[in-house]
Amino acid sequence: MNPHIVLRVGAKLLIPVIVLFGLYVQFHGEYSPGGGFQAGIIFAAALILYALIFGLETVQRAVPPGAVHALAGLGALLYMSIGIWSMLAGGNFLEYKVLLADAQRAEILGIILIELGVGVTVATVAITLFYSFAGRMRPEQDGG
Amino acid sequence: MEWLGLYNYWVVVVLMMTGFYVVIAQGNLIKKIVGLNIFQTSVFVFYISLAKLDGGTAPVYVEGTTAYTNPLPHVLILTAIVVSVALTAMGLALAVRVYEAYGSLEEDEINAQDEQDA
Amino acid sequence: MIEHHLPALQVLLPLFAAPLLMFLVRWPTLAWAVTTAVCWAALLVSALLLEAVWAGGPISYAHGGWEPPYGIEYRVDTVNAFVLLIISGISAIVMPFARDSVEQEVPRDRIAWFYTAFLLANAGLLGIAITGDAFNIFVFFEISAIASYALIAMGRDRRALLASFTYLIMGTIGTTFLLIGIGFLYMMTGTLNLADLAERLPAVHDTSTIRAAFAFIAVGVSLKLALFPLHLWLPNAYTYAPSMVTVFLAATATKVAIYVLLRFFYSVFGVEFSFGVLPMGYVLMPLALLGILIPSIVATFQADVKRMLAYSSVAQVGYIILGFSFASTLGLMAAMLHLFNHAITKAALFMALGAIVYRIGSPRIDAMAGIARDMPWTMAAFVVGGLSLIGVPLTAGFITKWHLLLAALEAGLWPIAVFLLATSLIALIYIGRVVEAAYFRERPAGAVPVREAHPALLLPTWALALASVVFGIHTALPIGAAARAAELLLGGYP
Numbered sequence: 181m182n183p184h185i186v187l188r189v190g191a192k193l194l195i196p197v198i199v200l201f202g203l204y205v206q207f208h209g210e211y212s213p214g215g216g217f218q219a220g221i222i223f224a225a226a227l228i229l230y231a232l233i234f235g236l237e238t239v240q241r242a243v244p245p246g247a248v249h250a251l252a253g254l255g256a257l258l259y260m261s262i263g264i265w266s267m268l269a270g271g272n273f274l275e276y277k278v279l280l281a282d283a284q285r286a287e288i289l290g291i292i293l294i295e296l297g298v299g300v301t302v303a304t305v306a307i308t309l310f311y312s313f314a315g316r317m318r319p320e321q322d323g324g
Numbered sequence: 325m326e327w328l329g330l331y332n333y334w335v336v337v338v339l340m341m342t343g344f345y346v347v348i349a350q351g352n353l354i355k356k357i358v359g360l361n362i363f364q365t366s367v368f369v370f371y372i373s374l375a376k377l378d379g380g381t382a383p384v385y386v387e388g389t390t391a392y393t394n395p396l397p398h399v400l401i402l403t404a405i406v407v408s409v410a411l412t413a414m415g416l417a418l419a420v421r422v423y424e425a426y427g428s429l430e431e432d433e434i435n436a437q438d439e440q441d442a
Numbered sequence: 443m444i445e446h447h448l449p450a451l452q453v454l455l456p457l458f459a460a461p462l463l464m465f466l467v468r469w470p471t472l473a474w475a476v477t478t479a480v481c482w483a484a485l486l487v488s489a490l491l492l493e494a495v496w497a498g499g500p501i502s503y504a505h506g507g508w509e510p511p512y513g514i515e516y517r518v519d520t521v522n523a524f525v526l527l528i529i530s531g532i533s534a535i536v537m538p539f540a541r542d543s544v545e546q547e548v549p550r551d552r553i554a555w556f557y558t559a560f561l562l563a564n565a566g567l568l569g570i571a572i573t574g575d576a577f578n579i580f581v582f583f584e585i586s587a588i589a590s591y592a593l594i595a596m597g598r599d600r601r602a603l604l605a606s607f608t609y610l611i612m613g614t615i616g617t618t619f620l621l622i623g624i625g626f627l628y629m630m631t632g633t634l635n636l637a638d639l640a641e642r643l644p645a646v647h648d649t650s651t652i653r654a655a656f657a658f659i660a661v662g663v664s665l666k667l668a669l670f671p672l673h674l675w676l677p678n679a680y681t682y683a684p685s686m687v688t689v690f691l692a693a694t695a696t697k698v699a700i701y702v703l704l705r706f707f708y709s710v711f712g713v714e715f716s717f718g719v720l721p722m723g724y725v726l727m728p729l730a731l732l733g734i735l736i737p738s739i740v741a742t743f744q745a746d747v748k749r750m751l752a753y754s755s756v757a758q759v760g761y762i763i764l765g766f767s768f769a770s771t772l773g774l775m776a777a778m779l780h781l782f783n784h785a786i787t788k789a790a791l792f793m794a795l796g797a798i799v800y801r802i803g804s805p806r807i808d809a810m811a812g813i814a815r816d817m818p819w820t821m822a823a824f825v826v827g828g829l830s831l832i833g834v835p836l837t838a839g840f841i842t843k844w845h846l847l848l849a850a851l852e853a854g855l856w857p858i859a860v861f862l863l864a865t866s867l868i869a870l871i872y873i874g875r876v877v878e879a880a881y882f883r884e885r886p887a888g889a890v891p892v893r894e895a896h897p898a899l900l901l902p903t904w905a906l907a908l909a910s911v912v913f914g915i916h917t918a919l920p921i922g923a924a925a926r927a928a929e930l931l932l933g934g935y936p
Contacts, residue, residue: 273505302406
């Protein structure tokens, strides 16, 4: 059905690497350049590449828009919950060194959770943007 | 040739004026958004270039370096880029809806249609 | 314990509730209830903040435990506590009105999204007012702006889309200018904290970089606050937005931008620099006077009452900027008072209009002929709001104009006093046209009979209409707060 064999094979080879790189950037964010913003976009790029080659429906079967919306909200909620948790633990908003007894470990825990929230939200918002624009184009340009 | 030493600001000024001109002069909604993007990009370049220190390296501790580039503007601009992406998406979404409602993206054609209605 | 966190909660409440609403798409009424609860809680927070600031002076809150000037600081003093109270008060009062109004104007499956955007706009505006960090102001500006574009585009008329688009283009240019200005300030001082900026700026005042920063910030924020002649986005945006959005934005969005300008001119750059070294008084005053006169005249020619009130809003911004431009205690008091008085007056007017449109389906003057007999309470609220807008004694509007008059006379500018009286007469004309149509014209034959507005719409409208009378008679609270705020602004950064 899809004549672009080079694209299909190339994408299948590339996408796992992109996703892996996204995860690397996500979890190395607190030591080296990276973090949730960049990782989220890289992650979304993998999905968008897949959608460009295999069609929007195929992707939406695997990653339905409703789930993407929910994750976007959950990511933001996770971010703010960490802030509220540190307020409840006796610090200021987002002062995560009070989360655990060991301040250094608490800092690491806090930033990893925060970046996770950012990453999930950025990825899902980018995917949502793609879904909404690509979905609008369907009726006119349904070629392949 | 002292003014050439500040070439980064010239880049910023040229980009900014190009973007601004496109926003004002173009009647097409998409072109306006493109202009707005160029305009905002000039500000990003401005922030990044003002963070640069002669001979400065990345702000990671390395044996033997004393000068570091200021990382704060980079972080600010990361935020501003996200804002700009959101704005572009918003603008394009509005443009799509305008096109669906009017069948055109040209400002004067849309205004002409509105005047017919009124 | 909780008192300590009040500044963070002020913004966090609406910001946290916004993504929650995304999960209530199927239950619009529940989404409305959550939004209402959050808005009233935010009002409580800002009332507590004002009380705390009134008694104990400025409060500082360091996010993430990073002490200012290194981290992001929320800083509340009398000036922004007052502005916070205006924003959260209006959003709390508009919510009971919103339920019916939004159900009529927004498709059912989008109501929860509508409230999400509303809460984000609300959080953004509160954030602009509360933060003590220059870059944070930019970010919150954009949060509130992007949410407002979405809200405006939800208007039923397709022209809402283009209105929103124009607002997006002009608003973005405005905030980007602000961003450039902040960049220049950072370049010269190496700080983004407003209080720290105020401390470091005098050393580098005499540079073209700082003057450029000043110019960019002044123009950028003026675009956002719709200072004449940068107001072109406003009339369409307010005309085609859903009623509830118009009420909320007209009462708060431009006010917050004015607050930012006040903050930069008086607290950060300082009075001597803004009005002494740079001739801002001579720049702002003519713009304010033209901005009162021309939009007022344009308003009298509008056939659409919503658009008429929108032009009147531009004129009211002119009054505030006029008070601002005197750079005196009385002038600033007038500006602060009008922030408050105009918010309640214009919100009451737009709500009454919204309730009328709800019944007759059109905001045009011709359609409103004779409706006072069928909707006496709604029209009466409109008249009360109109009187306050004109500045009739015993209304809130009069208190502002009185202080403006005093400020003008104190500065020895008696022509401005005459001008103020003349422009009040123009307001009388445009409000009079509506009143004439509603009370003294017959309902056209064959017109659909209308009923009085639903109590849920009427109650908040009357609450604000009464407030504009109460604060015209019992003036201790707003005048006291305005006087404290004016003193604070003239005294540099507290």
